[in-house]
Amino acid sequence: MAETIAQTVYFEPWGEPNTERTLQLAKARADQLGIKDILVATTRGEVGRKAAELFRGCNVVVVTHVQGFKQPDHQELTPENRSAIEAAGGKILTTTHAFGSIGRAVRFRMNTYQLDEIIAYTLRNFCEGLKVCAEIAVMAADAGLVRTDKEVVAIAGTNRGADTSVVLMPAHTTDFFNLRILEIICKPRMAARKSNQ
Numbered sequence: 001m002a003e004t005i006a007q008t009v010y011f012e013p014w015g016e017p018n019t020e021r022t023l024q025l026a027k028a029r030a031d032q033l034g035i036k037d038i039l040v041a042t043t044r045g046e047v048g049r050k051a052a053e054l055f056r057g058c059n060v061v062v063v064t065h066v067q068g069f070k071q072p073d074h075q076e077l078t079p080e081n082r083s084a085i086e087a088a089g090g091k092i093l094t095t096t097h098a099f100g101s102i103g104r105a106v107r108f109r110m111n112t113y114q115l116d117e118i119i120a121y122t123l124r125n126f127c128e129g130l131k132v133c134a135e136i137a138v139m140a141a142d143a144g145l146v147r148t149d150k151e152v153v154a155i156a157g158t159n160r161g162a163d164t165s166v167v168l169m170p171a172h173t174t175d176f177f178n179l180r181i182l183e184i185i186c187k188p189r190m191a192a193r194k195s196n197q
Contacts, residue, residue, distance in 0.1 A: 006183055014127070014188030016161025019047060023054055023155065025186050026165040030055070030153045033167065037146045039063060041132045041156040045081025051155060051162075052090030060090040061145045063136040066097060091145060098138040098173055099123075099131070119176075127187045129164025132156035134179060137170040146170050151182065163188050 011018045036058045042048030048062035062085050064077045099120035106114050123131035133154035140146045148170050157163045164187045171179035
């Protein structure tokens with residue numbers, strides 16, 4: 001019977017103060033496992049820039065918020081961070097959020113939740129970052145930027161910064177239930193509580 005012993009780090013408090021340590025832990029585990037596909041969620045681009053620089057030589061996919069996430073026709077990723085990510089060899093993916101697109105529009109208009117947001121809220125029971133790691137894995141697989149038969153390291157966070165990293169096997173949206181979270185590298189011990197928006 002085979003077994004793997006791997007360390008999981010739990011952060012208190014959650015959020016941005018854990019960014020550097022999260023990236024270090026993710027890099028160490030990716031190196032141990034020989035994983036070259038790295039997914040990282042970013043909003044304004046600071047975490048994406050740091051990850052692209054740290055993981056040079058890897059397939060770094062930086063996943064942004066969709067255009068118009070906060071306000072119509074606005075992209076939160078700054079031009080400076082976009083340039084820095086691309087200069088470090090990172091790829092940028094901006095596409096519809098897997099767990100909150102048309103379903104979110106239905107919620108806003110009709111005040112009822114759809115399946116994609118129910119999945120999101122279920123994953124948030126572990127922590128916000130774990131939900132985002134799963135979501136960006138599906139988005140990157142659908143865009144053809146990672147394969148579904150190779151392990152990836154995914155990095156995300158709670159609000160700002162990074163505080164969560166996992167090793168997972170991605171899946172396409174149509175095969176979402178084939179996605180497998182194989183290891184939790186780090187996460188907040190106490191995740192931020194969200195209101196029922």
